[in-house]
Amino acid sequence: MTYQMTVSPDFSPQHIAGWYIFNTWLQKNLGLDIHLELYHDFESQRASIQADTVDIIYANPFDASMLIREKHFEALVRPLGKVDEVVIAVPANSPVNQVEDLQPGIRLAFTDDPNVHLVGMIMLEPANLSRENMNMQMVSSYAVAAKKLLRGEADAAIFLKEAFDDLSNLTRRELKPIVESQISDIFHALLVGPRLVDKAETIRRLLLSMSETPQGKSVLIALGIDGWASVDKEDAEFMIDLMDAIQ
Amino acid sequence: MENMRPEDIVGEYQEYELTYYDGTSRKVLVTDIETPYPDGKLIVSRTDTAGIITHVNQAFVDMSGYTREELIGQPHYILRHPDMPRAAFKDLWDTVQSGKKWEGYVKNLRKDGGYYLVFASVLPNIRDGKIVGYTSVRRKPSREKMEEALRLYAKMREDENA
Numbered sequence: 001m002t003y004q005m006t007v008s009p010d011f012s013p014q015h016i017a018g019w020y021i022f023n024t025w026l027q028k029n030l031g032l033d034i035h036l037e038l039y040h041d042f043e044s045q046r047a048s049i050q051a052d053t054v055d056i057i058y059a060n061p062f063d064a065s066m067l068i069r070e071k072h073f074e075a076l077v078r079p080l081g082k083v084d085e086v087v088i089a090v091p092a093n094s095p096v097n098q099v100e101d102l103q104p105g106i107r108l109a110f111t112d113d114p115n116v117h118l119v120g121m122i123m124l125e126p127a128n129l130s131r132e133n134m135n136m137q138m139v140s141s142y143a144v145a146a147k148k149l150l151r152g153e154a155d156a157a158i159f160l161k162e163a164f165d166d167l168s169n170l171t172r173r174e175l176k177p178i179v180e181s182q183i184s185d186i187f188h189a190l191l192v193g194p195r196l197v198d199k200a201e202t203i204r205r206l207l208l209s210m211s212e213t214p215q216g217k218s219v220l221i222a223l224g225i226d227g228w229a230s231v232d233k234e235d236a237e238f239m240i241d242l243m244d245a246i247q
Numbered sequence: 248m249e250n251m252r253p254e255d256i257v258g259e260y261q262e263y264e265l266t267y268y269d270g271t272s273r274k275v276l277v278t279d280i281e282t283p284y285p286d287g288k289l290i291v292s293r294t295d296t297a298g299i300i301t302h303v304n305q306a307f308v309d310m311s312g313y314t315r316e317e318l319i320g321q322p323h324y325i326l327r328h329p330d331m332p333r334a335a336f337k338d339l340w341d342t343v344q345s346g347k348k349w350e351g352y353v354k355n356l357r358k359d360g361g362y363y364l365v366f367a368s369v370l371p372n373i374r375d376g377k378i379v380g381y382t383s384v385r386r387k388p389s390r391e392k393m394e395e396a397l398r399l400y401a402k403m404r405e406d407e408n409a
């Protein structure tokens with residue numbers, strides 16, 4: 001049979017090719033047929049998950065919760081030293097210097113990236129801001145969120161830190177981060193679904209030793225990660241409890 | 248649990264005797280110095296089913312003023328501030344023991360006698376259908392809502408002491 005692999009749509013655009021290379025490497029090393037399907041928004045990926053077509057997924061923390069608790073997926077590994085942090089930024093010339101300077105009624109740009117949105121909204125709470133008293137502007141990407149700030153069409157925006165750091169120097173110079181999360185317990189993870197659970201251990205071992213071969217190493221470079229760290233059942237459950245606590 | 252010691256306290260303090268749910272009591276020394284909640288951080292701890300601390304993150308260590316070694320194995324009431332009403336924690340325990348999530352504003356006592364203010368969520372860790380412990384995650388509260396809660400707690404304390 002052919003298995004399906006997919007990647008959380010918040011992957012950085014520079015690494016699209018990397019995921020295809022990773023899939024080729026994985027198929028060769030496992031002797032399995034795997035088709036990589038990349039969705040460009042969270043909604044279409046969710047639909048595919050609901051239809052039980054996904055077997056391997058590089059999932060954001062929010063979707064990982066749902067996949068493990070409701071769809072019987074198992075977490076195998078997480079990218080080494082990489083955690084999901086969130087930045088709230090305003091235009092560089094804004095008088096706002098900290099979250100508490102933001103006032104009700106502001107225009108907030110955000111993407112549909114669920115865990116980034118969740119953490120971002122929590123960081124706005126100290127200023128007593130919520131979806132009820134802000135002008136919420138959903139945008140299709142972090143690049144669009146940055147553009148909105150530059151054009152004066154939004155007063156603040158929520159970014160995945162990695163995406164914020166990936167903006168061009170020119171753009172970043174026009175923006176001012178006012179708060180950055182330091183959570184460190186929330187991360188993306190690679191999960192396998194029920195049809196691959198019997199191969200979970202094999203796949204985990206393969207991924208953990210990936211950086212030991214030159215070929216594996218070059219695939220990691222294409223993905224933009226240093227290697228993988230093992231995630232056991234309780235690590236994953238802990239992260240889910242944490243996500244549940246802040247929802 | 249041991250009494251708080253004057254040599255650990257920073258600033259002028261007042262002394263209170265707290266009695267905990269398990270019947271033990273200790274002397275706590277309390278100042279009115281607030282340690283501001285650090286932006287962007289979550290304070291995380293886990294307990295066993297009896298409320299004994301099993302895990303704390305670095306933000307918890309930094310904010311409480313205790314070392315990790317001093318915290319692990321202690322009851323979570325090590326942070327109880329005399330300004331907090333009993334009823335708030337009774338509600339917390341009733342809620343999480345019934346399998347649900349509790350949320351509320353909490354004033355916590357530091358080792359140095361000062362305090363810090365949080366919005367806390369506590370939930371049961373359910374594994375194979377059983378509660379095996381609890382996790383708490385705190386975040387920076389809205390000033391306005393926190394002040395409202397503190398006013399309510401002051402009234403509740405008066406009623407509890409009446």
Ligand SMILES: Cc1cc2nc3c(=O)[nH]c(=O)nc-3n(C[C@H](O)[C@H](O)[C@H](O)COP(=O)(O)O)c2cc1C
Nearest residue numbers: 267268294298323324326327328336369381382383
């Ligand atoms: C996971 C978890 C976290 C808790 N965190 C706190 C806390 O930060 N501060 C606090 O005073 N009590 C906390 N409690 C409640 C304490 O266990 C305790 O009920 C409270 O301090 C009042 O003490 P008492 O129950 O002995 O009256 C927590 C309980 C649990 C289960």
